[in-house]
Amino acid sequence: MNDIQQISVILVDDHPVVMEGLRSLLEKNEMLDIVGAFTTGKATLNFLENHEVNVILLDISLPDRNGTALCSEIKEKYPRVCILAISNHDEHSIITEMLRNGASGYLLKNASSKELTEGIQQAIEGELVFSDEVKKILAKGSSSAKPLPKLTRREKEVLKWVAEGMTTTSIAEKLIISPLTVETHRRNLMQKLKVNNTAALIRVAAKHELI
């Protein structure tokens, strides 16, 4: 069976239907050897400890951790593996975030099977691969440049409670810090996300799935 050099692939996605679809599509290609399929980041990392693979098809939204973090974690430990993100998120910022974290490409889930199999080949050859949709997004987005800013742990926490409708003072009480500190965090949040009031802050945060 190892005719030429088969490409070993693992799938990471928590949707059985998607998983089955990927497997079914990829199995048709003799070049590809699906050696594993996992639904969590943890299971994936466990597997990688004992097995070497060429390509990982990685869904961004997993139950136990977010895909971008998992991506950089994997790339740190196993720099040679190719990670192809497969996701529903069509946000420019999320795509570039993935690439910054070492992904070799980004495909939307509405990608065609051709884009998929060809993408894997290209990724192996060192190319950056994108599905057509993604290319459009990148082309559009590059003009307005929207690098998702990094929020600190505390900022994220404050943001979460703000989104819940809590006021500055009640958040301060909850976190046992001064309201003035909470204000500062809110100010920094607005600055980072380039908005000038809470409404826009929450909207942008929601768009970037920060809350």
Add this chain to the structure above:
Amino acid sequence: MNDIQQISVILVDDHPVVMEGLRSLLEKNEMLDIVGAFTTGKATLNFLENHEVNVILLDISLPDRNGTALCSEIKEKYPRVCILAISNHDEHSIITEMLRNGASGYLLKNASSKELTEGIQQAIEGELVFSDEVKKILAKGSSSAKPLPKLTRREKEVLKWVAEGMTTTSIAEKLIISPLTVETHRRNLMQKLKVNNTAALIRVAAKHELI
């Protein structure tokens, strides 16, 4: 091939991968006969004009129209067909909306293949079917009762501009009405969505995809 009575099924989803997954999973079951697969609402309606089917597996987010509307449209014309919603949206409100529009069940895309095939059988037998996840959501939601409230045209408009970060006065100027009126709309919005400030309003609105 028509051993007993095969169930004719069509798939409606704009993600090739998901489509393939569904097909692959369902083909294993002898009872099911996949007679069509479409990526748009329009193509689906066209097909239905000339063919009778038992079950439609319908994705909620389609390129050309939203699934809930398509569902009620189909049920109006072909009341006997069973529509099973397959979606990523885990919002209580969207689920019940689908059911109100005539769907025979609601499965999340992370449903297992068993849930899928069994669901189709049950739907044919007249049962309402839900994947386990959905049951949980319905159980939780029914206690706190969250029927997505209807917003008026003006309210939606105000909401949109609020989410953009505009203040009451600037919205008033834009719509050429009194700021006091805008205030009233905002108040009604908050009341309807059961929140008590703008932050929560935008969060809930985003969650329900109102903005």
Add this chain to the structure above:
DNA sequence: TTTTTTCTACTGGTTTTCTGGTATTTTTTG
């Protein structure tokens, strides 16, 4: 054509957020 809903507008007062600064103490990281 009634009835209901939506859109409009007001009074008047309270609470919260926003702005534009500055600055010390922890953590984290190179």
Add this chain to the structure above:
DNA sequence: CAAAAAATACCAGAAAACCAGTAGAAAAAA
């Protein structure tokens, strides 16, 4: 360990949002 980043905290005034009502006109539905 030194430098950078993050978390903490303060002042004070302006701007905006929020609350609790009421109510007439316009539009849509019955």
